[in-house]
Amino acid sequence: MVKVAWHPLYAHPLPEGHRFPMLKYELIPEQLLHEGLITEQHLFAPEVLNEDVVLLSHDKNYWKQLRYLTLTAAEQRRIGFPLTAQLLERELRIAQGTVDGALYAKQFGIAFNVAGGTHHAGSNWGEGFCLLNDQAIAANYLLDNGLASRILIIDLDVHQGNGTAEIFYDEPRVFTFSMHGDRNFPFRKERSDLDIALEDGLNDEQFLDKLDGALSELLKHEPDFVFYLSGVDVLESDKLGKLALTKSGCKERDNMVLQFCKQHNLPVQVSMGGGYSPDIRDIVEAHCNTFKVGLDIFE
Template structure:
């Protein structure tokens, strides 16, 4: 059975005056349940993550400042909102959900996290609404516990996975692949194992052609597990994305990645990443398509 991490804290509202489309974290599971794509048995609620697991990926000084709520104001501004205990709890539950999802993926081929994809968090910083890097934490958990030998991270959010690249810069067992907008945040990029920078306004056809050429190259790393970040901020409707993919193009992107994993017998954990279209329905529809494609391929 395909498992999906979700917890009420995912939709925790930000402090007054800070706007962010948190509502999607409630609407995605509701939509999947309403359409009969999943049942309640597919959903699981992750517990908070243990500190020793956080410290496999993040420096202790940074983590202490998060949990003690002593992160300097300048660093909080870099994240994008004021720090509070509920936001820290939200992040540790998201990270635990991605770890649990990875373990479920080893059983069932694929698993999802309704949230996650917090790829801007580096070893000692938070940035771009990301406090802790869920897929980096989960990858290090698998490696540290001997559950995977070589890991591939496929990041197709419109923004470069700079935190992920930094965390694994000197880790040969993890191959980081980021395909992202060249002239988009973060404006200071890190170096992934493979970066494909995209021009503004790129179409479905060009995006998918570049992806189809890149995917076979990734097998040279000989991965035995995949983390996929499936941000839908690549949509033409996205107010922050600057690319021009249609919903159909975004859906085909997911099909290509997940079929690649299935064909090569690679278990895959999927985190949702970003989505900032003005119409929340566009965001939810595109994210739900990711679940539908995954279920079609793996069930």
């Protein structure tokens, strides 16, 4: 049975001006249940991630600042919202959901996290609404426990996975691939193993052609596990994305990645990533399409 990580704290209310993006974390599971794509048995509520697992990916001093809520005002501004104990708990549950999802993916082929994709968090910093890097944490957990030997991270959020690239810069067992807007946040990019920078206004055909070419190259790493970040901020409707993908193009992107995983017998954990279209229905539909594609391919 395909498992989906979700916890009520995912929709943690933030200060005014930050609440709208959190709505999707309530609406995605509601929509999936409404359409009969999943049942309550598919959902699981992750616990709080253990400190020892955090420290496989993040610097000890940075973790202490998070744990004791001592980040400076400037560091909190870089993250994008005030640091609170409840916000930290939310991030720890999201990261545990991705760790658990990776274990479920090894059992069932695929697993999802309704949240996650916190790829701007580096080893010793938080940035862009990301405190802890959920997929980096889960990748290091698999490696540390001998549950994977060569991992591929496919990041198709419109923003570069700069934190992921930094964490794994000197780790040959993890291949980081990011396909992102060239002139979009973060404006100081890190170096992934493979970066494809996209020009503004790129359409479905152009995007999918570049992705098709990249996927064949990724097999050279000989991965035995995949993490997929499926941000929907690539949509033309997204107010931050600057690309021009339709919802059908975004769905085909997911189909290409997940068919690639299925074809090569690669278990895959999927985290949702960004989405900032003004109409919440566009965000929820595009994210739910990712689940639909995955369920069609793997169930």
